[in-house]
Amino acid sequence: MNAILRIDQVSKKFGLFSALKGVSFELYEGETFGLVGESGSGKSTLANIIIGIHPPTEGNIFLRDQAFWEKDRYCYKTPGNIQIVFQDPQSSLDPRMNIRQIVTEPLIPLPESIRKEKSSHENLCALLQSVGLQEQHLERYPHEFSGGQRQRIAIARALITSPDILLLDEPTSALDVSVQAQVLNLLKDLQKKRNLTYLFISHNMAVVRYMSDRVGVLYKGDMVEIESERNIFTAPNHPYTKKLIASVPDIANGVV
Numbered sequence: 001m002n003a004i005l006r007i008d009q010v011s012k013k014f015g016l017f018s019a020l021k022g023v024s025f026e027l028y029e030g031e032t033f034g035l036v037g038e039s040g041s042g043k044s045t046l047a048n049i050i051i052g053i054h055p056p057t058e059g060n061i062f063l064r065d066q067a068f069w070e071k072d073r074y075c076y077k078t079p080g081n082i083q084i085v086f087q088d089p090q091s092s093l094d095p096r097m098n099i100r101q102i103v104t105e106p107l108i109p110l111p112e113s114i115r116k117e118k119s120s121h122e123n124l125c126a127l128l129q130s131v132g133l134q135e136q137h138l139e140r141y142p143h144e145f146s147g148g149q150r151q152r153i154a155i156a157r158a159l160i161t162s163p164d165i166l167l168l169d170e171p172t173s174a175l176d177v178s179v180q181a182q183v184l185n186l187l188k189d190l191q192k193k194r195n196l197t198y199l200f201i202s203h204n205m206a207v208v209r210y211m212s213d214r215v216g217v218l219y220k221g222d223m224v225e226i227e228s229e230r231n232i233f234t235a236p237n238h239p240y241t242k243k244l245i246a247s248v249p250d251i252a253n254g255v256v
């Protein structure tokens with residue numbers, strides 16, 4: 001399998017506190033890599049480093065074998081290639097912008113010819129349709145939508161640049177259980193159709209099991225185990241992984 005993203009010995013310090021300690025892993029093209037770990041283990045910090053919100057303190061990042069972060073700078077050779085969907089669509093969508101403005105915002109750093117093509121009415125309608133929304137939604141505002149619809153808007157915004165990689169940071173945690181399943185299935189469907197690679201962050205082990213091909217376990221800033229979904233849930237190695245699995249009764253009993 002081809003590695004599309006390679007994280008190599010990435011560390012992050014906030015002052016004296018080490019949030020990530022030499023984390024290494026690869027994302028393979030078309031897979032879903034589930035990232036789990038207790039609150040404060042460094043999951044969001046890792047996503048924020050990959051998306052460029054926080055530069056790492058040490059380490060390298062390679063995107064398709066080209067340096068993406070090296071030594072002390074991000075090298076965006078293909079802007080928009082990695083996008084992120086955050087947990088809470090309520091706070092991640094600007095209430096003053098309509099859906100057309102929200103969805104086209106990631107195009108701003110791209111060359112004008114691409115911007116023009118991607119923001120055409122036809123393209124926007126097709127994009128909205130692909131996430132289960134409609135043309136007439138383009139001129140509406142976030143408050144006119146349900147939580148699940150807002151997350152669909154956030155997904156459309158992430159897809160507008162035709163990324164290869166989506167970072168999904170607890171994308172369904174703020175949604176009702178019935179809506180969660182719909183959004184997870186939409187993500188699976190979009191992945192197949194667009195050959196997307198996902199880094200899927202969640203506290204919910206059942207959801208991670210449903211979505212992931214491989215799972216990485218972060219514990220206090222260390223990646224303590226990386227295994228196939230099957231091995232993580234049926235034969236965990238690291239004591240912390242065992243504890244995580246055991247804390248979810250249905251998984252421990254083999255029900256989910």
Ligand SMILES: Nc1ncnc2c1ncn2[C@@H]1O[C@H](COP(=O)(O)OP(=O)(O)OP(=O)(O)O)[C@@H](O)[C@H]1O
Nearest residue numbers: 014017019037038039040041042043044045046203
């Ligand atoms: N900007 C920052 N300044 C200082 N400390 C930070 C900052 N961002 C994160 N941290 C600290 O880094 C550690 C890892 O935080 P992070 O948000 O990555 O954890 P997480 O695993 O995503 O947790 P959660 O599941 O609760 O979102 C935490 O102790 C957090 O307090």
